[in-house]
Amino acid sequence: MADLNELLGDVTEDADAVFLFSPSGSYYDRYADFDDLEVAVVGPENSVGADSFVELPLEFDDVRERIRFGIEGGMEQGLVEDGDVVVCVVSMFDEGTDTVTRARASDSIHSGVYDLFANSRGDPGVIRDVFEVAIELGKKGQKGKPVGALFVVGDAGKVMNKSRPLSYNPFEKSHVHVGDPIVNVMLKEFSRLDGAFVISDAGKIVSAYRYLEPSAEGVDIPKGLGARHMAAGAVTRETNATAIVLSESDGLVRAFKGGELVLELDPEEY
Numbered sequence: 001m002a003d004l005n006e007l008l009g010d011v012t013e014d015a016d017a018v019f020l021f022s023p024s025g026s027y028y029d030r031y032a033d034f035d036d037l038e039v040a041v042v043g044p045e046n047s048v049g050a051d052s053f054v055e056l057p058l059e060f061d062d063v064r065e066r067i068r069f070g071i072e073g074g075m076e077q078g079l080v081e082d083g084d085v086v087v088c089v090v091s092m093f094d095e096g097t098d099t100v101t102r103a104r105a106s107d108s109i110h111s112g113v114y115d116l117f118a119n120s121r122g123d124p125g126v127i128r129d130v131f132e133v134a135i136e137l138g139k140k141g142q143k144g145k146p147v148g149a150l151f152v153v154g155d156a157g158k159v160m161n162k163s164r165p166l167s168y169n170p171f172e173k174s175h176v177h178v179g180d181p182i183v184n185v186m187l188k189e190f191s192r193l194d195g196a197f198v199i200s201d202a203g204k205i206v207s208a209y210r211y212l213e214p215s216a217e218g219v220d221i222p223k224g225l226g227a228r229h230m231a232a233g234a235v236t237r238e239t240n241a242t243a244i245v246l247s248e249s250d251g252l253v254r255a256f257k258g259g260e261l262v263l264e265l266d267p268e269e270y
């Protein structure tokens with residue numbers, strides 16, 4: 001009769017790295033002296049004091065997302081590289097370690113999402129929520145028609161100084177935050193109209209209908225992108241904001257930081 005452990009050994013064969021997702025201290029210790037294997041801890045905090053640590057800025061309920069994010073962070077830090085086999089040890093059912101998966105680090109996983117969440121000024125949860133609105137808008141459009149939108153997240157005071165109103169601000173005096181389902185409906189509704197949404201670090205919607213007027217000097221964004229993308233890139237050079245743009249013309253979601261395009265995604269594939 002076949003031996004179960006032997007069969008399951010296929011999962012860990014030829015591994016280049018082991019990523020332990022939020023392990024307990026005693027569990028981590030059992031992995032501490034693997035010499036020829038990169039052992040890294042992935043989680044919201046490095047409570048076991050691991051040398052190699054990838055911070056998860058958000059709780060990903062979806063284990064697949066958690067693993068993707070962990071691997072991308074590991075690539076970002078040079079712990080693993082394109083083609084490496086990464087064995088991921090995860091707890092899926094709150095009963096300690098119960099899941100082992102084999103994943104391959106690849107440049108296609110390396111989409112820029114990690115950098116966007118981990119190194120932005122805005123709260124990671126806020127960036128995620130805005131990102132999700134943009135993706136959803138991209139998938140469905142506005143009443144079936146393609147729609148474009150521009151969200152500027154973080155450093156809102158400075159962003160307001162670099163912009164002017166195109167119309168009355170429906171969020172004036174309101175205290176609404178992204179992530180609230182009602183707000184997401186509002187964001188989608190208002191995205192039919194011109195200009196940008198300005199959102200604070202903590203996710204408060206400061207304004208809609210802002211016309212951004214940053215200097216475009218020294219902004220290097222890919223040719224073929226128009227005024228909306230130029231404004232998005234430029235505002236992130238002059239402020240510490242992150243801009244998330246849904247293009248009406250090609251349907252892609254892009255993010256800009258520090259004046260540069262840092263992420264480009266097709267909502268249909270996300």
Ligand SMILES: Nc1ncnc2c1ncn2[C@@H]1O[C@H](COP(=O)(O)OP(=O)(O)OP(=O)(O)O)[C@@H](O)[C@H]1O
Nearest residue numbers: 148194195196211212226227228229231247248249
């Ligand atoms: N400086 C700006 N600030 C805010 N919104 C802007 C700015 N420039 C353009 N927009 C918005 O972007 C819309 C589309 O402009 P344009 O076609 O030039 O941009 P684009 O980069 O090609 O974007 P898309 O791919 O969505 O067409 C405008 O109708 C306007 O609502």
Ligand SMILES: [Mn+2]
Nearest residue numbers: 226227248249
């Ligand atoms: Mn255009």
